[in-house]
Amino acid sequence: MNEHIEEITKNGRLKSAIECMLFVSPEPLPAAQMAAALETEESAIEKAVEELIEDLSDRGLQIVRVAGGYQMCTKPEFSSVCQRIMIRQNQKLSRAALETLAVIAYRQPVTQPEIEAIRGVNVSGVIKTLMDKGLIHEVGRKQTPGRPILYGTTPQFLEYMGLEDLSQLPDIDTLATNETEAEQKLFKEHEIVVQDDAQT
């Protein structure tokens, strides 16, 4: 083991080391990656991150879980302050882009014709925009005639939306129609009953 790293991690300075890594990393850092870099256990990292989050409670910075890793960023309540000195690339996505992104996020892997069938419009331009922004990528080809390209969302998509993983997206079946929402509720209740039965 690297002596210097050992000196840092052994002397209770793991937390500070993690703080540094999170500060300099441009991408969200998975605990496993930090554990490997600091030659320590992932559980130790998780514990130190928890402490760090606690330490930051009265500070301007926060540590969030996003795209499968940890990220140090500013707290949303200070956004106006940050905006005073930074011009964010404030290009919000268009409605067409968001709708297409929603279809891809829920239906991935999905082909362009499948997206078009749902949205009822041509989406080639929007797909290009989303690819350029790195929010979606090609994930393979569908084994059907013409072998159309399959699209899926990228980790950048999760980061852009501030999501830890895709499971944080609300259930698509519960959206928009009240009838389905009621049905869904019924199913969920049913599930609980089944689980109870299994336990007894």
Place this chain on the structure above:
Amino acid sequence: MRLARRQTNPYQIVLPIFEGPLDLLLHLIHENKLDIYDIPIAQVTEQYLQYLSLMEELDLDIAGEFLVMAATLIEIKSKMLLPPDETADEDEEPIDPRAQLVERLIEYQRYKEAAEILRQFEEERSKVFKSGGEAIEIEYAPFLLKDLTPVDLLAALQRVLAEVGEGEEEVTTITRRRITVRMKMSEIWRRVITSEDGVNFEELFEDKYDRTEIVITFLSVLELLRLRRITVTQKQLFGEIILRKRESVGDE
């Protein structure tokens, strides 16, 4: 919802822009408080076609998808006018000609809602800033013109123009000086070997107003570097760049 305006018109028509035919249909259904499972197809078709002709009047490009949907609506409408098929099996429930459309509308509505949720996520996340990596620009103190009047600006412009001698349309014959990289290289080289403290990079460009000469000077510096004749040092970021003779020439 975005709105299209026709600016040239004496009166202004404000027309919502829809993401597609399904979006337009949903709008018509919601606006008229219709039951999506029991769409009065004749009414909706009529309004749909009205909207399309309005788009036409406004010279908006009507995407092909809108026309396909118009055809679909008319087809459904005509099917609904037909008497029920008497030869069909009585046990079999007759298929509502609207069923497929309703299904598509509901499906689309879900994703429209999902898009709205993504927009909220995007909004929330945009309040959070991370260090480095992100393409950000520092906002420089804005150049304020608030104490200046247009007259001041005009006066300033006249001063500038006077300096460059506006109005004197002097005809100048430009003789093009032939400078080559080789010539420039030996010129720089001479300066470098004769000065003890090295040569300031910027001094090389003094009095050089000619773009070609500036480019050739720069190329010459690069060439001297490539040939390992000189070294270039800069003590700090944006500091002076000093050119010096490389001590161990030929030490390659």
